[in-house]
Amino acid sequence: MPEVRITIGGRQFEVACQDGEEGYLHSAAKMLDDEAQVLSDQVGRMPEARMLLMAGLLLADKAASVEDRINEVRSQLAEREAELAGLRNAGPEAERVEVPVVPQEVKDTLAELAARAEALAAQVEENADGDAG
Template sequence: MAQVTIEVNGRPYQVGCEDGQEGHLVELARLFDRQVRAVSQDMGQLTDTRLFLMGALLLADELWDSRSRMSSIQAELARLQSDQARIESKAVAALDGAAKRIEKLAAD
C-alpha cells in the first residue's frame, strides 16, 4: 500500500492508497481542497471538521446533480434508440415493399 501526503486547507495529511493510485488520490485531494477553500472564503473561520463537512456536502450535491443528469441522458438515449429501431424497421418494410413491386413489374 502506498502512502501519499496530501494538503487540504494548508495542512498536510498522510493517506494510504492502492499502489498506482497516488496520482489519482492527489487530484481528488486538490478537488476537495479547492472546495474547502471556497467554503472557508464564503463562510469565514470554521473548524476543520466543519469545513470538511461543508466541502463534502457540496461535492456530494454536485455528484447528485451529475447522476441525475446522467440518468436523464440515459433515458433520452434509450428513447432515441427505440425510435431508431422503429424507424429502421419501417425503412426495411418500405424497402421490402418496393423490392416486391419492382419484382412484380419485372415479371409482368
C-alpha cells in the first residue's frame, strides 16, 4: 500500500492509499487544501483539527449544492421526457383509407366496352369521310 505525502493548509501529511489511487488522493487533497487556504486567508492560523474540519465542511457544502443541482436537472429532464412522450402520443390518429378492389371481370367488361366504342368511333369516321368525298 503506497504512502503519499500531501499538503493541506501548509501542513504535510503522510497518507496510505490503494495502488493506482495516488492521483485521486492528490486531487482530493488539492481540493481540501484550496478550501483550507481560503480559511487561512480569512481567519489566519488555526489548530490543525479545526482547519481540517472547517475545510471538510466547506467541501461537503459544495458537494451538497452540486447534488441538489444534479437532482434538479434530473427532475427537469424527467419532465421534458414526459412532455416529449405526451407529444409523441398526442398526434392525430391515422386516418383509415380503404382502396376498393375492382374485380377482374369488371375490368375485362370495361376493356371490351372501350374496344367497342373505339370501333364504333372508327366506323363513324369512315362513314363521315366517305360521305364527304
